[in-house]
Amino acid sequence: xxxxLSARSRAGLIHLLLAAAAVIVIIPxxxxxxxxxxxxxxxxxxxxxxxxxxSNFAEVLFSKTSDFLLNYRNSLIVGISSTAIxxxxxxxxxxxxxxMRWPGWIVHVFLAWxxxxxxxxxVALAGAWYTMARAVGLDNTFTGLVLAHATxxxxxxxxxxxxxVRDVPKELEEAAFIDGANMxxxxxxxxxxxxxxxxxxxxxxxxxxxxxxxxxxxxxxxKQTATxxxxxxxxxQDFEIQYTQMAASAALSILPALVLLLIAQRYIVKGxxxxxxx
Amino acid sequence: MTVPxxxxxxxxxxxxxxxxxxxxxxxxxxxxxxxxxxxVLPLVNLLIxxxxxxxxxxxxxxxxxxxxxxxxxxxADTLFAAGLANTFIFAFAAVAGQMVLGxxxxxxxxxxxxxxxxYRAIFILPILIPGIVIGAIWKxxxxxxxxxxxxxxxxxxxxxxxxLGAPETALLSVIxxxxxxxxxxxxxxxxxGLESLPxxxxxxxxxxxxxxxQEFFHVTLPLIIPTIVVTFAFRLVLAFKVFDxxxxxxxxxxxxxxxxxxxxxYQRFFTEDRIGYGSAMSIAVIFIVxxxxxxxxxxxxxxxxx
Numbered sequence: 001x002x003x004x005l006s007a008r009s010r011a012g013l014i015h016l017l018l019a020a021a022a023v024i025v026i027i028p029x030x031x032x033x034x035x036x037x038x039x040x041x042x043x044x045x046x047x048x049x050x051x052x053x054x055s056n057f058a059e060v061l062f063s064k065t066s067d068f069l070l071n072y073r074n075s076l077i078v079g080i081s082s083t084a085i086x087x088x089x090x091x092x093x094x095x096x097x098x099x100m101r102w103p104g105w106i107v108h109v110f111l112a113w114x115x116x117x118x119x120x121x122x123v124a125l126a127g128a129w130y131t132m133a134r135a136v137g138l139d140n141t142f143t144g145l146v147l148a149h150a151t152x153x154x155x156x157x158x159x160x161x162x163x164x165v166r167d168v169p170k171e172l173e174e175a176a177f178i179d180g181a182n183m184x185x186x187x188x189x190x191x192x193x194x195x196x197x198x199x200x201x202x203x204x205x206x207x208x209x210x211x212x213x214x215x216x217x218x219x220x221x222x223k224q225t226a227t228x229x230x231x232x233x234x235x236x237q238d239f240e241i242q243y244t245q246m247a248a249s250a251a252l253s254i255l256p257a258l259v260l261l262l263i264a265q266r267y268i269v270k271g272x273x274x275x276x277x278x
Numbered sequence: 279m280t281v282p283x284x285x286x287x288x289x290x291x292x293x294x295x296x297x298x299x300x301x302x303x304x305x306x307x308x309x310x311x312x313x314x315x316x317x318v319l320p321l322v323n324l325l326i327x328x329x330x331x332x333x334x335x336x337x338x339x340x341x342x343x344x345x346x347x348x349x350x351x352x353x354a355d356t357l358f359a360a361g362l363a364n365t366f367i368f369a370f371a372a373v374a375g376q377m378v379l380g381x382x383x384x385x386x387x388x389x390x391x392x393x394x395x396x397y398r399a400i401f402i403l404p405i406l407i408p409g410i411v412i413g414a415i416w417k418x419x420x421x422x423x424x425x426x427x428x429x430x431x432x433x434x435x436x437x438x439x440x441x442l443g444a445p446e447t448a449l450l451s452v453i454x455x456x457x458x459x460x461x462x463x464x465x466x467x468x469x470x471g472l473e474s475l476p477x478x479x480x481x482x483x484x485x486x487x488x489x490x491x492q493e494f495f496h497v498t499l500p501l502i503i504p505t506i507v508v509t510f511a512f513r514l515v516l517a518f519k520v521f522d523x524x525x526x527x528x529x530x531x532x533x534x535x536x537x538x539x540x541x542x543x544y545q546r547f548f549t550e551d552r553i554g555y556g557s558a559m560s561i562a563v564i565f566i567v568x569x570x571x572x573x574x575x576x577x578x579x580x581x582x583x584x
Binding site: 122212232268 | 423
């Protein structure tokens with residue numbers, strides 16, 4: 001190969017292939033966002049050039065028949081609360097399992113169970129969660145969905161926090177302990193400052209996954225508690241699909257992910273790769 | 279920090295860090311409680327419900343013992359059979375595509391230094407988009423009348439296709455969408471794997487005059503085969519979760535062309551409100567996923583051993 005192509009033209013060829021892949025990734029997203037700025041007629045006519053209009057976004061956000069702002073608020077409430085609960089529980093558990101003297105089998109059985117649980121299709125659990133929530137009056141409440149999302153993200157959070165916790169030098173914990181610090185003080189002053197980047201990476205992913213989750217949100221919510229994905233799915237089931245409004249809602253729904261990608265790409269990469277490789 | 283000397287001595291000689299039963303349990307019990315309450319208990323519930331016939335009267339469940347009848351019905355359910363078959367086809371085809379493309383892109387990226395961060399930022403995007411929005415995006419892209427895919431084909435003089443509406447192309451379209459969705463994730467994992475390889479073997483290969491192909495087949499590939507095997511096995515199990523995209527793109531249709539097992543489950547349990555039968559199907563699906571997981575774990579063990 002190297003004999004046929006100069007190093008320079010080979011690098012050019014590689015960039016060409018990578019750029020082509022990047023275009024394939026980006027075009028559907030950009031085209032859909034653009035469709036949110038078109039009139040239904042312009043979209044149906046398949047015009048390539050069009051004058052952008054804001055009516056779809058105005059309709060989705062502010063019309064009396066649209067609940068999208070409510071859905072957005074609901075998604076934020078569920079995303080932030082479930083992430084906070086999930087991270088707090090996972091950090092404590094990871095520290096406990098990896099740094100305290102548990103019998104080996106407890107650690108193994110628990111982590112193996114989190115792996116099995118992570119692989120189970122959420123729809124298979126949604127039915128049981130729905131009947132349980134209904135039995136105790138938690139269906140159609142935020143509490144039910146927040147707990148469900150915290151549980152769904154808990155395995156990933158425990159593994160990721162486990163990686164971070166194992167990076168904390170044991171000697172630091174021991175030294176603080178021997179100097180008389182009690183366990184909460186060791187956690188607060190020694191462990192947390194070191195694992196803060198890991199917490200950030202895990203929290204970002206937990207929030208994004210809660211924001212994106214559909215199957216459980218669909219079964220545990222109704223009109224007042226519906227999240228953004230549930231609202232977008234409704235568009236596709238209308239007899240006459242409002243394609244441009246669907247595109248506008250889709251564009252609005254990926255805003256949080258875009259912002260996080262711009263300001264925290266490093267943490268996202270870290271979280272995604274560590275969780276899978278361990 | 280001022281500490282009573284006695285306490286300091288006691289800690290030096292007696293209790294060491296992590297021995298304290300109280301703190302051990304305080305830190306672990308929230309996670310244990312949540313998992314018991316929301317993962318073990320629901321499974322027990324599903325198992326019990328799968329032997330029952332359940333109907334609703336005045337908002338409360340009326341349960342009658344039904345024995346194994348739900349499991350007998352499961353064996354005769356053609357929709358469930360179609361869902362299982364399609365899920366297997368979907369999982370293998372989609373994951374195989376993601377692995378090949380993801381590995382190719384990772385190898386290319388690892389060869390360039392400039393722009394790697396930018397490429398990675400772009401490739402991460404689909405991972406962060408909600409599955410239901412991926413469905414919405416491709417419902418627009420694949421639309422028969424105005425979708426960008428058919429418009430592009432028209433430029434090449436190819437007749438428009440009804441990608442999601444025709445039984446021959448519907449499953450293929452869903453597979454392509456999933457490849458678009460998850461190839462970036464495989465790319466990230468492979469790139470991380472490649473970046474962590476020891477650099478000296480590559481230098482040695484180059485000094486020995488190995489060509490790019492020889493370097494790939496004799497150095498890179500043997501080193502990353504464990505990563506490939508493990509990623510393939512786990513992506514395969516996770517592909518069984520597919521639901522959101524199918525719900526929005528095709529709802530299992532046309533006919534049963536894109537019926538996947540999560541969607542069958544949703545229809546039986548929620549749309550038809552057959553809780554006992556839906557529970558039996560959940561148990562069956564969880565059993566199959568557990569079997570696949572055992573295979574995946576033994577693949578990982580073998581990959582680690584070799």
